[in-house]
Amino acid sequence: MKIEECIHYLYEKYKNDLSGRVSHSFPALAAVDPDLFSLSVVTADGKSFSVGDKESLFSIQSISKPFSYALALKQHGSEFVEEKVGMEPTGEDYDSIIKLDDLNRPFNPMVNSGAIVTTGLIGSGVKNTKKDELVGYFSDFAGRELDIDQEIYASERENGHKNWAIVHLLRHFNLMTKDFKDDLDLYFNQCSILVNTEDLAMMGATLANGGVNPKTGKSCIDPKNLRHVLSILLTCGMYNYSGEWVFDVGVPAKSGISGGIIMIIPGLMAISVYSPRLDKRGNSVRGIKVCEELSNIYNLHILDSAGPNSTKDIL
Ligand code: GLU
Secondary structure, three states: OOHEEEEEEHHHOOOOOOEEOOOOOOOHOOOOOOOOOOEEEEEEEEEEEEOOOOOOOOOOHHHHHHHHHHHHHHOOHHHHHHHHHOOOOOOOOOOOOOOOOOOOOOOOOOOOOHHHHHHOOOOOOOOHHHHHHHHHHHHHHHOOOOOOOOHHHHHEEEEHHHHHHHHHHHHHHHOOOOOOHHHHHHHHHHEEEOOHHHHHHHHHHHHHHOOOOOOOOEEEEOOOHHHHHHHHHHHOOOOHHHHHHHHHOOOOEEEEOOOEEEEOOOOOEEEEEEEEOOOOOOHHHHHHOOOOOOHHOOOOOOOOOOOOOOOHHHH
């Protein structure tokens, strides 16, 4: 079965699965329509297929983390960023308060402490342009201009007490500068960037295509930093399901509490799913089922010696 037919098949198979619960992390997120469901694929050479509520925009939440990490790597180099944030999975909740590694760094850039420190690094030095630099960079990956959902942003800023606690502790340990409140504000903006599944699949396809956006031809990330980002996604992208994810699905991926998932099949394509009902670890219930099944159907696990099905069977 070709991928276009396959996503329609999976959409029909899971569309009536209403298990799980929408995130109640803050009011504006809890208010989304729980039944929305869409799937998109963008291939490394730019073909795109979607099914379901593909026009529905939602806040990117934690799927932003690999892209802000990529921007910090681009602006400051990996040695500098690695001094500030590690690369080990934590086995702790993504918003746990706060655990540092033996080098006194947050464990990795996919948990909130590491992600906020990473976002705090963003800035080319030009005054007051950090938000524009960040949204512009995400837009390069998506191949269109992205916006911030002001209601989501305001709701999280007002209610994100754990993240406020995390930055105060990070500041206490001298892991953030005196600008830590502005840095958290930038992080809240980053999490509130609006995308649909086509955008996410295009962002993922840029990672799958050696860092070059397949639609615009723009180079977004160099090969060395791309390898860093994909490595972190493979080991730390799926909350406390990351180990099991590598075991069962075996591709770099990232999940967010708004119900999105992207998975990247390097050299081939990226697949995104949006379905807001989450399991107890914070992953989209339908999203996990779809991704597991896609990996099995096409033999996508990167450690499988047979390798993925040939491109002509998939596309
Ligand atoms: N904005 C959310 C937070 O920082 C993102 C969480 C997520 O998607 O994992 O808590």
